[in-house]
Amino acid sequence: MAAPIPSAEIRLSYPLYALDFDPQDANRLVVGGGGGGSSRSGVGNKLTVLDASHVDSLQVVSEIDLSRDEDSVNTLVAGPGRRANSILVYAGINSAAEDVEKGNNKHFRVFAADLPAKPTAEGKIAELSRSSLFSVADTDAYQRLLRISGRVGAAATGTIGRPKDAEIAVFDLPAASSSNPAPTLRGKVELSKEAMDMDLLQISDDEHQLVYCDAYDIYTLVIGPSSIRGPHLIFTVPFDHGTGATDRPSFRCIRFLTPGFVLAVANRPKGAGAVLQGFRLPKLADLGKTEKEGKCRLSVATHLPKGIARGTGLAVRNLSPPAAPGAKQDDAQFVAAVTGQDSSITLFTLDHQAVGDVSLIANLFPVTTFKEVHSGPISGVAFSPFAPPPPPPPSSSGDAPPKPVHHLKLATIGSMGNTCVVHRLPLKRLPAPAPSAARSRPEKPAPAAARYVLALKSRKPSARNLFLGIALGVAFLALLLQAVIEVKGFSPPIIGARYVTPSRWHSPGLYYGPDGKYTALAIPSASAAPSSAVPAVEGVLGEYLAAAASAAASAAEGEGEEAKKVVLRPFVEEEATDEGETEPAVVVKVEVEAEADNDETQREPAKGWEELSALQKELWKKALKRAGQWTEEVGEAVFKGVLFGEIGGAVGGAVGAMVA
Known part of the structure; x- marks a missing residue:
């Protein structure tokens, strides 16, 4: 049995709505949330940095109390750079209601969280700047989504009353050491529908790609050094024309895997379950061209466990990231975590395979499901950063050094229970591939980069x-x-x-008589022992059975001077027709005779069914069928053990003429 996955939990004093790991330190986790203003609840708004270095506990490193008049922390991203010895944290917090009504909503905030030199020291969090990126006039609008990659970011609105005013703001971030950390707005993308989720990825030194989804469509746009191309519609959820259903699955989350692939969670209608889907993105050169060239294609898909009615969150981590943005992605394993409405987390693994210039994703398999992680809905999920460490140096003693144990941290937060839980997922290092034997020159091959995969085994179909x-x-x-x-x-x-x-x-058949009763028909011969129960067969076959049983009983008791046998013999008799004329007819009678009767009367000897010729068998079947004593369904087995006088001469001719 596999060892349980260790986890650590902490309960804070406020509801949690956003989280992110420090990109440069997997042991630093930033969370935020709050009660949403004094008019809504008595709970304050806060931002907290947690220490996740311990296996069984989480500790508060630094914390800041935010204004109770303002909204809670809705979005949060830990910046990639450092400001002195501090983490830069970018958050979405609406201004006070009075300022919002005046059109002055400084929703984009920048904080600096100190990193204490000693584990026991407490750090400080200070607000550095606040600015506005949106032009939406709706007072209920807020910063619902925030993504940052490198020094480029994107923020999307959440609109309650006017979803047609939704937009995405694209901005640049200054250097971490800049005296003014406020973002510089690059452009805005107006949306016809509110974005359900989005993701941002740097694809080269000066280009980024953004992908976002609404309920039924996936869009992408390319952010260049001086322009924004898009958005381009690349996928629409089709209707199921086979069933005629009017409802379609709807997208809930989307994340980049590589510049060529994305992973998305779609919920089926009426809470019928969720699907995890991987799509191949179209080439950037094909965007805006023909409908076929500019569309993404489904590559892999799998269903979430049956108990999960809806997926609510998605996090993805590449365990073998490329060395630089835009570099080729080699073989790698991705780990995906999907949260459900039942406070569960389901882990999946996905393989990226590269052969030459061709890349594909495959083997999207479930690993395990953590159930009831929080006491209420899960409001956020995130993986810690992971960079494959260099291989350990060889030991001076010549012995192989012990293999270090590496982990990938998975953090989730619950808004109802004010809890944060961090699971530690074990990783293992794959052995380096063997060098190719065919080489033009005997050069020493460069050491292959270490590749890691999840140590937990996935479940194949x-x-x-x-x-x-x-x-x-x-x-x-x-x-x-x-x-x-x-x-x-x-x-x-x-x-x-x-x-x-x-x-x-x-x-009727072999086991049922014409009356429908179960008889297990078996016709005894004249020499068989008497039976106490004669099968209930009607007609001439029934008479034969009774006579055969009587003859057998007499022979057993020694009552007769000569042995008797029972024979079915045909006779030709005149039969009146409906017109008043007569015609020959064959009747079958049961005769009980001595063994020597054939010699005295010069009759043809009686024969068993197996001894009759094919012609004789057909004539007998036709004769019994015409007399109503036998049908095709009964079969020939009923004749076993019965002695038949031969049908020949005029009798055979009469039978042939009547049954033809």
Whole structure:
């Protein structure tokens, strides 16, 4: 059994709505939130830096109390740079209601959080600047989304009353050492619908790509050094024309994997579950061209566990990131965490494979699910940064040095319980690939970069359900076949199909007589031992059974002087027709005779059914069928053990003429 994943938890004094790890220190976690102003609740607004270096605990490093008249912290990003010995934190906080009504909403804030030199010392958090990026007149608008990559950022509005006024503001950040840390607005993108989620990625030294989604569409735009190209519509959720459903899955989250792939969470209608999907993005040169060239394509997809009705959050981490923005992405594993409405976290792994200039994503498999992580909804999820460390130097003693244990931290926050939980996910280093034997020159190969993957094993799709479905299908067909042969009388009552089906479906057969009763027909021969229960067969076959049983009983008791045998013999008799004329007709009678009767009367000897010729068998079947004593459904097995006088001469001719 695998060891449990260690986790640490802390409960703060205010609701948490945003979080982010320090990009340069995986042990520093910044969280923020609050009550949203004194008019809404008595809980204050705060920003807190936590120490996540301990396995079983989280500790507060620094904290700042924000104005109770202003809104709570809605978005938060820890900047990549340092200002002296401080982390730069960018947050979205609406100004006081009086200022917002006057059109003066300084929603974009910049903070500097000190990093104490000693673990026991407390740091300070100071606000450096506040500015406005949006031009939305709606007083209910707020900074709902914030993404920063390098020194370029994007912020999207959240609009409650007027969603058509939604927009995305693109801005530049000054150097961390600049005396004025306020952003410089580069441009605004007006949206017809509010962005549900977005992500930003640096794709070269001077270019960034932004991708965002609304409920049913995915858009992308390219941010160049002097222009913004887009937005370009690259995907629309299609309707299911096969079922005629009017509802479609809707996007909830989207994240970049590489410049060529994104990962998105879509929720199915009416809380029917969530889907995690990977899309291949179109080439930048194809954007704005034909509809086919400018669209992204679905590459991988998987469903979240059945108990999760809706996905609420998504975080992604590349365990083998490229050395620089725009560099080629080699083989790598991505770890994705999806939060659900039931306070659960489901981990997935995804492989990026590169062969020459061709890249693809595959093997999107679930790893595990953490259930009921928080006492209420999960309001944020984030992975710690991870850069593969260099391989350890060889030991001076010649022994292999111990392998260090590396972890990837996964942090989540809950707004209702005021809690922050950090899980430590173990990683393992993959062995370096063997160098190629075919080399033009005997050069020493450069050491391959270390590649890490999640140490937890993912669960590949199992064929158990398929095999179980096939087995159930075969069992159902077997039961159906058994029911059919029971209804037709060819099987004893194993499942009792004749007891639950209409009588008009029933037919006599090997095990059921013409009256529909189960008889297990077996015709004894004249020499067989007497039977205490003669099968209930009507007509001449019934007479034969009774006579054969009587003869067998007499022979066993020694009552007769000569052995008796019972024979079915045909006779030709005149039969009146409906027109008043007569015509020959064949009748079958049961005769009980001595063994020597054939010699005295010069009759043809009686034969068993197996001894009759094919012609004799056909004539007998036609004769018994015409007399109403036998049908095709009964089968030939009923004749086993019966002695037949031969049909020949005029009798055979009469039978042939009548049944032809």
